[in-house]
Amino acid sequence: MPHKTRVLAVVGPTAGGKSDLAMALAQYLPIEIVCMDSMQIYQGMDIGTAKPTPEDRTRVAHHMLDVCTPHQAYSVAEYVEAADAAIAGIVVRGHVPVLVGGTGLYLRALRYPMTLGGGARDDAVRARYQQMLEKEGAQAVHALLHQRDPEAARTLHPNNTRRVIRALEVLEVTGQPFSSQRMPEEHEERYAMTVLGTQWPRPTLYERINLRVERMMQAGLVEEVRALLDSGVSPDAQSMQGLGYKEVIPYLAGQATREDTVELISRRTRNYAKRQLTWFNREPGLIWIDMKSQPQKEWAARIAARWHNEH
RNA sequence: GCCUUGGUAGCUCAGUCGGUAGAGCAGUAGACUGAAAAUCUACGUGUCGGUGGUUCAAUUCCGCCCCAAGGCA
Numbered sequence: 001m002p003h004k005t006r007v008l009a010v011v012g013p014t015a016g017g018k019s020d021l022a023m024a025l026a027q028y029l030p031i032e033i034v035c036m037d038s039m040q041i042y043q044g045m046d047i048g049t050a051k052p053t054p055e056d057r058t059r060v061a062h063h064m065l066d067v068c069t070p071h072q073a074y075s076v077a078e079y080v081e082a083a084d085a086a087i088a089g090i091v092v093r094g095h096v097p098v099l100v101g102g103t104g105l106y107l108r109a110l111r112y113p114m115t116l117g118g119g120a121r122d123d124a125v126r127a128r129y130q131q132m133l134e135k136e137g138a139q140a141v142h143a144l145l146h147q148r149d150p151e152a153a154r155t156l157h158p159n160n161t162r163r164v165i166r167a168l169e170v171l172e173v174t175g176q177p178f179s180s181q182r183m184p185e186e187h188e189e190r191y192a193m194t195v196l197g198t199q200w201p202r203p204t205l206y207e208r209i210n211l212r213v214e215r216m217m218q219a220g221l222v223e224e225v226r227a228l229l230d231s232g233v234s235p236d237a238q239s240m241q242g243l244g245y246k247e248v249i250p251y252l253a254g255q256a257t258r259e260d261t262v263e264l265i266s267r268r269t270r271n272y273a274k275r276q277l278t279w280f281n282r283e284p285g286l287i288w289i290d291m292k293s294q295p296q297k298e299w300a301a302r303i304a305a306r307w308h309n310e311h
Numbered sequence: 312g313c314c315u316u317g318g319u320a321g322c323u324c325a326g327u328c329g330g331u332a333g334a335g336c337a338g339u340a341g342a343c344u345g346a347a348a349a350u351c352u353a354c355g356u357g358u359c360g361g362u363g364g365u366u367c368a369a370u371u372c373c374g375c376c377c378c379a380a381g382g383c384a
Contacts, residue, residue: 014348039348049348077345105347116345126346155342160351163343170345181344243348267337272348278341 004192005091008307009099011036011107011280012198013273014243015208017291019052021198022100023060024296028304032061032090034083036101036110039242041079042070044231047216047224048244063090070228070239077116080109087191096307099193104279111193112184117166120173129165141165151179186284194310196303197280199288206270213244213266217258222248243269 008031010018022033039049043066052062063086068074083099083106090097099107109116133141138158145164146153152167167178200208225248233240235249244265251261280286289299 037348038346073346075345076347080345103347105343105349109344112344114344118345121345157342157351160342162346162350166344166346166350178344183344238346238349241346241349245348269348271337274339275341275343276348279343279347282342 004189005087005097007087007097007099007191007193008303009036009107009193009195010198011099011102011104011195011283011286013200013205013276013280014050014102014269015212015273016102016198016200016205017208017296018100018102018198019050019056021289021291021296021300022098023056024300025098025303026060027297028300029096029307030094031096031098032063032093034086034090034097034099035062035064036083036099036103036106037064038074038079038103038106039239040065040101041067041074042239042242043068044070044228045224045239045242045245047219047221048242048248050212050216061090061095070231070233070237073238075121076105076109079106080116083110102276104276104283107195107283111189111191111195113188113190114184115181117170117178117181118174118176120170122169122173125169125172126165129168133161133165138164141168144168149177149179152177155179194307195283195286197283197286197288199290200292204292205273209269209273210266213262213269216244216265217262222252225249226252243272 008025010022010025012018022031025031033052035052037049039045040051041064042049045051051065056062057065064079064083067082087097099110101107108114129141132144138161141161142153142156142158142164145156145168149167149171152171153164156164156167158164170176170178221244225245228240228245229235229249229252235246240246240249247256247261247265247268250256251258256264291299
Protein backbone atom coordinates (compact mmCIF):
# COMPACT_ATOMS: atom_id res chain seq x y z
CA MET A 1 0.00 0.00 0.00
CA PRO A 2 1.53 3.37 -0.95
CA HIS A 3 1.36 5.73 1.97
CA LYS A 4 -0.79 8.78 1.93
CA THR A 5 0.32 12.04 0.39
CA ARG A 6 1.65 14.49 2.93
CA VAL A 7 -0.12 17.81 2.95
CA LEU A 8 0.19 20.89 5.10
CA ALA A 9 -2.88 22.98 5.87
CA VAL A 10 -3.01 26.48 7.27
CA VAL A 11 -6.51 27.34 8.42
CA GLY A 12 -8.21 29.75 10.80
CA PRO A 13 -10.55 32.71 10.96
CA THR A 14 -10.52 35.50 8.35
CA ALA A 15 -7.89 38.14 8.77
CA GLY A 16 -5.86 35.74 10.85
CA GLY A 17 -2.77 35.99 8.64
CA LYS A 18 -3.01 32.60 6.96
CA SER A 19 -1.78 33.77 3.58
CA ASP A 20 1.11 35.72 5.08
CA LEU A 21 2.20 32.73 7.08
CA ALA A 22 2.07 30.56 3.98
CA MET A 23 4.17 33.04 2.05
CA ALA A 24 6.70 33.07 4.87
CA LEU A 25 6.75 29.30 4.73
CA ALA A 26 7.79 29.51 1.10
CA GLN A 27 11.20 30.75 2.24
CA TYR A 28 11.85 27.45 3.95
CA LEU A 29 10.00 24.86 1.91
CA PRO A 30 9.38 24.40 -1.82
CA ILE A 31 5.67 24.91 -1.49
CA GLU A 32 2.76 25.47 -3.79
CA ILE A 33 -0.43 26.89 -2.36
CA VAL A 34 -3.88 25.42 -2.78
CA CYS A 35 -6.43 28.03 -1.77
CA MET A 36 -9.28 26.70 0.25
CA ASP A 37 -11.79 29.47 0.10
CA SER A 38 -15.32 29.38 -1.23
CA MET A 39 -15.20 32.97 -2.48
CA GLN A 40 -11.70 33.26 -3.90
CA ILE A 41 -12.93 30.68 -6.33
CA TYR A 42 -14.61 33.44 -8.31
CA GLN A 43 -12.97 35.53 -11.00
CA GLY A 44 -13.12 39.27 -10.58
CA MET A 45 -13.68 39.09 -6.85
CA ASP A 46 -10.29 40.16 -5.60
CA ILE A 47 -10.57 42.99 -3.12
CA GLY A 48 -13.50 41.68 -1.12
CA THR A 49 -12.03 38.22 -0.82
CA ALA A 50 -8.52 39.44 0.03
CA LYS A 51 -7.23 37.31 -2.79
CA PRO A 52 -3.45 36.78 -2.93
CA THR A 53 -1.80 39.53 -4.95
CA PRO A 54 -0.29 39.03 -8.41
CA GLU A 55 3.15 39.44 -6.82
CA ASP A 56 2.50 36.64 -4.36
CA ARG A 57 1.16 34.52 -7.15
CA THR A 58 4.33 35.09 -9.12
CA ARG A 59 6.53 34.13 -6.21
CA VAL A 60 4.60 31.02 -5.26
CA ALA A 61 2.29 28.98 -7.46
CA HIS A 62 -1.34 29.28 -6.30
CA HIS A 63 -4.12 26.89 -7.21
CA MET A 64 -7.89 26.98 -6.89
CA LEU A 65 -8.19 30.70 -7.52
CA ASP A 66 -10.44 32.14 -10.22
CA VAL A 67 -11.72 28.74 -11.24
CA CYS A 68 -15.17 29.96 -12.19
CA THR A 69 -17.09 33.10 -13.08
CA PRO A 70 -19.22 34.98 -10.55
CA HIS A 71 -22.28 34.07 -12.60
CA GLN A 72 -21.84 30.41 -11.80
CA ALA A 73 -22.56 28.47 -8.66
CA TYR A 74 -19.73 26.42 -7.26
CA SER A 75 -19.92 23.49 -4.87
CA VAL A 76 -17.84 21.59 -2.34
CA ALA A 77 -17.81 18.50 -4.48
CA GLU A 78 -16.39 20.35 -7.45
CA TYR A 79 -13.82 21.87 -5.17
CA VAL A 80 -12.66 18.55 -3.80
CA GLU A 81 -12.25 17.07 -7.22
CA ALA A 82 -10.23 19.98 -8.56
CA ALA A 83 -8.18 20.43 -5.40
CA ASP A 84 -7.28 16.73 -5.38
CA ALA A 85 -5.97 17.14 -8.91
CA ALA A 86 -4.01 20.24 -7.95
CA ILE A 87 -2.40 18.43 -5.02
CA ALA A 88 -1.48 15.49 -7.21
CA GLY A 89 0.20 17.86 -9.65
CA ILE A 90 2.20 19.55 -6.93
CA VAL A 91 3.46 16.22 -5.65
CA VAL A 92 4.53 15.17 -9.12
CA ARG A 93 6.58 18.37 -9.31
CA GLY A 94 8.25 17.40 -6.06
CA HIS A 95 6.78 20.31 -4.16
CA VAL A 96 4.93 20.55 -0.87
CA PRO A 97 1.18 21.15 -1.14
CA VAL A 98 -0.08 23.72 1.35
CA LEU A 99 -3.81 24.20 1.79
CA VAL A 100 -4.57 27.77 2.80
CA GLY A 101 -8.04 29.02 3.63
CA GLY A 102 -10.89 29.35 6.04
CA THR A 103 -13.67 27.29 4.54
CA GLY A 104 -14.15 24.52 7.07
CA LEU A 105 -16.39 22.34 4.97
CA TYR A 106 -13.86 22.32 2.12
CA LEU A 107 -11.17 21.21 4.52
CA ARG A 108 -13.26 18.41 5.91
CA ALA A 109 -14.36 17.20 2.52
CA LEU A 110 -10.75 17.10 1.45
CA ARG A 111 -9.60 15.30 4.56
CA TYR A 112 -12.25 12.63 4.74
CA PRO A 113 -14.22 10.60 2.25
CA MET A 114 -17.66 12.14 2.33
CA THR A 115 -20.68 11.18 0.30
CA LEU A 116 -21.82 14.76 -0.17
CA GLY A 117 -25.23 13.68 -1.26
CA GLY A 118 -23.92 11.13 -3.70
CA GLY A 119 -23.63 13.40 -6.70
CA ALA A 120 -27.12 14.69 -6.36
CA ARG A 121 -28.20 18.13 -7.24
CA ASP A 122 -31.46 19.07 -8.85
CA ASP A 123 -32.48 22.69 -9.04
CA ALA A 124 -36.00 21.81 -10.09
CA VAL A 125 -36.53 19.65 -7.04
CA ARG A 126 -35.01 22.33 -4.88
CA ALA A 127 -37.31 24.95 -6.36
CA ARG A 128 -40.34 22.78 -5.74
CA TYR A 129 -39.59 22.42 -2.04
CA GLN A 130 -38.75 26.09 -1.88
CA GLN A 131 -42.22 26.78 -3.18
CA MET A 132 -43.74 24.45 -0.64
CA LEU A 133 -41.83 26.31 2.04
CA GLU A 134 -43.26 29.64 0.94
CA LYS A 135 -46.79 28.32 0.74
CA GLU A 136 -46.98 26.01 3.73
CA GLY A 137 -44.18 27.12 6.01
CA ALA A 138 -41.08 25.65 7.58
CA GLN A 139 -42.97 23.27 9.84
CA ALA A 140 -44.72 21.62 6.91
CA VAL A 141 -41.49 20.98 5.04
CA HIS A 142 -39.87 19.62 8.16
CA ALA A 143 -42.88 17.39 8.78
CA LEU A 144 -42.49 15.97 5.29
CA LEU A 145 -38.86 15.19 5.98
CA HIS A 146 -39.85 13.61 9.27
CA GLN A 147 -42.16 11.31 7.35
CA ARG A 148 -39.56 10.30 4.77
CA ASP A 149 -36.33 10.40 6.79
CA PRO A 150 -37.08 10.64 10.52
CA GLU A 151 -33.41 10.35 11.40
CA ALA A 152 -32.47 13.43 9.37
CA ALA A 153 -35.49 15.34 10.63
CA ARG A 154 -34.34 14.75 14.18
CA THR A 155 -30.94 16.29 13.59
CA LEU A 156 -32.13 19.26 11.54
CA HIS A 157 -33.90 22.18 13.15
CA PRO A 158 -37.18 23.04 11.36
CA ASN A 159 -36.03 26.62 10.95
CA ASN A 160 -32.92 25.53 9.10
CA THR A 161 -35.00 25.30 5.96
CA ARG A 162 -32.06 25.37 3.64
CA ARG A 163 -30.68 22.14 4.97
CA VAL A 164 -34.09 20.55 5.45
CA ILE A 165 -34.72 21.13 1.76
CA ARG A 166 -31.31 19.77 0.90
CA ALA A 167 -32.11 16.60 2.84
CA LEU A 168 -35.34 16.16 0.90
CA GLU A 169 -33.51 16.79 -2.33
CA VAL A 170 -30.85 14.16 -1.65
CA LEU A 171 -33.49 11.62 -0.71
CA GLU A 172 -35.54 12.28 -3.80
CA VAL A 173 -32.70 12.35 -6.30
CA THR A 174 -30.61 9.48 -4.96
CA GLY A 175 -33.18 7.36 -3.19
CA GLN A 176 -30.76 7.28 -0.27
CA PRO A 177 -31.75 8.95 2.97
CA PHE A 178 -29.75 12.01 3.88
CA SER A 179 -29.16 10.55 7.31
CA SER A 180 -27.29 7.58 5.85
CA GLN A 181 -24.33 9.87 5.26
CA ARG A 182 -22.05 9.21 8.14
CA MET A 183 -19.06 11.00 9.59
CA PRO A 184 -16.02 8.96 8.56
CA GLU A 185 -13.57 7.61 11.10
CA GLU A 186 -10.30 9.38 11.66
CA HIS A 187 -8.26 6.56 10.14
CA GLU A 188 -10.06 7.12 6.87
CA GLU A 189 -8.19 10.35 6.25
CA ARG A 190 -7.44 10.78 2.58
CA TYR A 191 -4.15 12.55 3.14
CA ALA A 192 -1.41 12.57 5.76
CA MET A 193 -2.38 16.10 6.69
CA THR A 194 -0.90 18.41 9.26
CA VAL A 195 -3.52 21.01 10.10
CA LEU A 196 -2.36 24.27 11.62
CA GLY A 197 -4.71 26.98 12.85
CA THR A 198 -3.77 30.62 13.27
CA GLN A 199 -4.79 31.83 16.69
CA TRP A 200 -5.19 35.36 18.08
CA PRO A 201 -6.72 36.84 21.19
CA ARG A 202 -10.33 37.57 20.24
CA PRO A 203 -10.07 41.39 20.61
CA THR A 204 -6.96 41.46 18.43
CA LEU A 205 -8.65 39.37 15.77
CA TYR A 206 -11.66 41.69 15.76
CA GLU A 207 -9.41 44.71 15.41
CA ARG A 208 -7.66 43.10 12.49
CA ILE A 209 -11.01 42.47 10.86
CA ASN A 210 -12.19 46.06 11.31
CA LEU A 211 -8.94 47.32 9.87
CA ARG A 212 -9.11 45.01 6.92
CA VAL A 213 -12.64 46.09 6.01
CA GLU A 214 -11.61 49.74 6.03
CA ARG A 215 -8.66 48.90 3.81
CA MET A 216 -10.87 47.01 1.40
CA MET A 217 -13.11 50.03 1.05
CA GLN A 218 -10.11 52.22 0.38
CA ALA A 219 -8.80 49.71 -2.12
CA GLY A 220 -12.00 50.04 -4.15
CA LEU A 221 -14.39 47.37 -2.97
CA VAL A 222 -17.36 49.47 -4.02
CA GLU A 223 -16.04 49.81 -7.56
CA GLU A 224 -15.34 46.10 -7.70
CA VAL A 225 -18.92 45.28 -6.78
CA ARG A 226 -20.28 47.83 -9.24
CA ALA A 227 -18.18 46.32 -12.03
CA LEU A 228 -19.50 42.85 -11.21
CA LEU A 229 -23.11 44.03 -11.27
CA ASP A 230 -22.47 45.96 -14.49
CA SER A 231 -21.14 42.81 -16.08
CA GLY A 232 -24.50 41.19 -15.42
CA VAL A 233 -23.87 39.27 -12.22
CA SER A 234 -27.19 38.91 -10.42
CA PRO A 235 -27.37 40.28 -6.88
CA ASP A 236 -28.90 36.89 -6.05
CA ALA A 237 -25.92 34.96 -7.39
CA GLN A 238 -24.11 32.70 -4.98
CA SER A 239 -20.98 34.77 -5.42
CA MET A 240 -22.81 37.90 -4.31
CA GLN A 241 -23.63 36.28 -0.97
CA GLY A 242 -20.01 36.80 0.00
CA LEU A 243 -19.19 39.13 2.85
CA GLY A 244 -18.57 42.63 1.62
CA TYR A 245 -20.48 42.00 -1.58
CA LYS A 246 -24.03 41.56 -0.36
CA GLU A 247 -23.60 44.60 1.91
CA VAL A 248 -22.22 46.91 -0.78
CA ILE A 249 -25.14 46.25 -3.13
CA PRO A 250 -27.63 48.28 -1.03
CA TYR A 251 -25.01 50.99 -0.65
CA LEU A 252 -24.68 51.24 -4.43
CA ALA A 253 -28.45 51.53 -4.63
CA GLY A 254 -28.28 54.49 -2.27
CA GLN A 255 -30.05 52.60 0.51
CA ALA A 256 -27.26 52.84 3.05
CA THR A 257 -24.49 55.20 4.05
CA ARG A 258 -20.86 54.34 3.65
CA GLU A 259 -20.39 54.42 7.40
CA ASP A 260 -23.24 52.00 8.07
CA THR A 261 -22.02 49.75 5.29
CA VAL A 262 -18.51 49.53 6.69
CA GLU A 263 -19.91 48.80 10.11
CA LEU A 264 -22.22 46.12 8.78
CA ILE A 265 -19.47 44.35 6.86
CA SER A 266 -17.15 44.47 9.85
CA ARG A 267 -19.79 43.14 12.17
CA ARG A 268 -20.79 40.27 9.91
CA THR A 269 -17.18 39.41 9.29
CA ARG A 270 -16.60 39.21 13.02
CA ASN A 271 -19.64 36.96 13.34
CA TYR A 272 -18.23 34.82 10.57
CA ALA A 273 -14.84 34.57 12.23
CA LYS A 274 -16.57 33.28 15.35
CA ARG A 275 -18.32 30.58 13.30
CA GLN A 276 -15.02 29.59 11.77
CA LEU A 277 -13.49 29.26 15.22
CA THR A 278 -16.35 27.02 16.30
CA TRP A 279 -15.72 24.82 13.29
CA PHE A 280 -11.95 24.62 13.60
CA ASN A 281 -12.09 24.02 17.34
CA ARG A 282 -13.78 20.78 16.45
CA GLU A 283 -11.42 19.87 13.65
CA PRO A 284 -9.63 16.63 14.65
CA GLY A 285 -5.93 16.98 15.32
CA LEU A 286 -5.76 20.67 14.56
CA ILE A 287 -2.75 22.39 16.08
CA TRP A 288 -3.34 25.99 17.10
CA ILE A 289 -0.52 28.42 16.48
CA ASP A 290 -0.37 31.37 18.82
CA MET A 291 0.48 34.12 16.36
CA LYS A 292 1.31 36.58 19.10
CA SER A 293 3.87 34.41 20.84
CA GLN A 294 6.57 34.83 18.22
CA PRO A 295 7.17 36.46 14.83
CA GLN A 296 5.60 34.84 11.85
CA LYS A 297 9.03 34.12 10.42
CA GLU A 298 9.91 32.07 13.47
CA TRP A 299 6.76 30.10 13.13
CA ALA A 300 7.46 29.44 9.46
CA ALA A 301 10.95 28.18 10.30
CA ARG A 302 9.64 25.93 13.02
CA ILE A 303 6.90 24.51 10.87
CA ALA A 304 9.39 23.79 8.10
CA ALA A 305 11.81 22.12 10.51
CA ARG A 306 9.08 19.94 11.84
CA TRP A 307 8.00 19.04 8.35
CA HIS A 308 11.48 17.73 7.62
CA ASN A 309 11.76 15.88 10.91
CA GLU A 310 8.59 13.99 10.36
CA HIS A 311 9.69 12.87 6.98
C1' G B 312 -34.39 82.26 32.49
C1' C B 313 -39.07 79.77 30.97
C1' C B 314 -41.66 75.73 28.28
C1' U B 315 -41.70 70.85 25.99
C1' U B 316 -39.88 65.93 25.32
C1' G B 317 -36.51 62.42 26.81
C1' G B 318 -32.89 59.90 30.46
C1' U B 319 -34.60 51.75 31.39
C1' A B 320 -29.16 45.93 29.27
C1' G B 321 -22.77 47.59 25.64
C1' C B 322 -26.32 50.16 21.53
C1' U B 323 -31.55 51.41 19.69
C1' C B 324 -35.88 51.33 22.18
C1' A B 325 -40.62 48.91 24.52
C1' G B 326 -43.07 48.49 29.19
C1' U B 327 -44.84 48.57 34.23
C1' C B 328 -53.42 51.81 35.10
C1' G B 329 -47.77 51.28 41.88
C1' G B 330 -46.09 44.69 43.47
C1' U B 331 -38.03 45.74 41.45
C1' A B 332 -38.77 44.82 33.80
C1' G B 333 -38.17 42.74 27.96
C1' A B 334 -37.42 42.95 22.50
C1' G B 335 -34.00 43.67 18.37
C1' C B 336 -28.85 44.32 17.57
C1' A B 337 -24.03 43.52 19.80
C1' G B 338 -21.56 39.77 22.73
C1' U B 339 -20.77 34.54 24.26
C1' A B 340 -21.41 29.30 23.31
C1' G B 341 -22.90 25.64 19.75
C1' A B 342 -24.47 22.91 15.10
C1' C B 343 -22.84 21.94 10.21
C1' U B 344 -21.99 15.97 4.33
C1' G B 345 -22.69 18.81 -3.72
C1' A B 346 -25.31 26.92 -1.62
C1' A B 347 -20.69 26.89 3.73
C1' A B 348 -18.10 34.24 3.51
C1' A B 349 -24.21 30.09 3.28
C1' U B 350 -27.90 28.35 6.78
C1' C B 351 -29.46 27.51 11.69
C1' U B 352 -29.73 26.90 17.48
C1' A B 353 -29.16 28.45 22.70
C1' C B 354 -28.06 32.22 26.47
C1' G B 355 -31.15 38.71 28.70
C1' U B 356 -30.30 41.56 36.68
C1' G B 357 -29.91 46.04 34.70
C1' U B 358 -28.32 51.34 41.50
C1' C B 359 -35.17 51.47 35.29
C1' G B 360 -30.50 59.59 35.79
C1' G B 361 -29.98 61.50 41.29
C1' U B 362 -32.45 62.74 45.66
C1' G B 363 -36.50 63.66 48.98
C1' G B 364 -41.89 62.68 49.64
C1' U B 365 -46.71 59.87 49.44
C1' U B 366 -47.51 54.46 50.17
C1' C B 367 -47.49 48.14 53.31
C1' A B 368 -44.71 48.67 48.59
C1' A B 369 -42.00 53.56 43.81
C1' U B 370 -38.47 52.26 38.04
C1' U B 371 -43.90 53.65 37.78
C1' C B 372 -47.35 59.00 41.32
C1' C B 373 -45.57 64.08 43.38
C1' G B 374 -41.44 67.83 44.51
C1' C B 375 -36.52 69.38 43.73
C1' C B 376 -31.79 68.61 41.26
C1' C B 377 -28.51 66.86 37.19
C1' C B 378 -27.87 65.61 31.96
C1' A B 379 -29.49 65.62 26.57
C1' A B 380 -32.42 67.35 22.43
C1' G B 381 -35.89 70.90 20.69
C1' G B 382 -38.76 75.44 21.30
C1' C B 383 -39.73 80.46 23.44
C1' A B 384 -37.46 84.74 25.33
